[in-house]
Amino acid sequence: MxxxxxxxxxxxxxxxxxxEYDGRTRATAxxxxxxxxxxxxxxARCNPADADIADIGDELAVARALAALVxxxxxxxxxxIEESTHQPVTALR
Structure with a gap:
């Protein structure tokens, strides 16, 4: 374009x-x-029975943070849209 x-x-x-703190990972987006x-x-938190692989916790926490933004x-x-049209929106939910 x-x-x-x-x-x-x-x-x-x-x-x-x-x-990361105490086996937990927090992502803020x-x-x-x-x-x-x-x-x-x-x-995200590591299950005590699983190997502690930091990248997996990072990925999951980031995915959840981005999902919260979405x-x-x-x-x-x-x-x-509802403020503009004064009609309920059902298709985006």
């Missing part, structure tokens, strides 16, 4: 921070865009 005079560029960024900030948190975005979108 080429940019022309009518195109508009909008940048949204996601920053993910991961911390922060979405910034439109002058707003939304945060999703994902948690849910918040959908909820916000539904709200905005």
């Amino acid at each position: 080429t940019e022309d005079e009518d195109s508009v560029r909008k940048d949204w960024t996601v920053q993910i921070a991961i911390d 922060t979405l910034r865009g439109r002058g707003q900030e939304t945060t999703g948190i994902g948690l 849910q918040q975005l959908r909820t916000s979108t539904v709200h905005d």
Whole structure:
């Protein structure tokens, strides 16, 4: 796609921070865009019977944090559509 005079560029960024404590992993995904900030948190813990592989905990915690962001975005979108149209939204849920 080429940019022309009518195109508009909008940048949204996601920053993910991961911390580990006591066999648990927490990921915080922060979405910034439109002058707003939304945060999703994902948690993972290692089953004591499993080998402790940090990458797996990181991946699961990040996936859960991003899923939380998705849910918040959908909820916000539904709200905005319903406010605009004064009709209930059922297809996005």
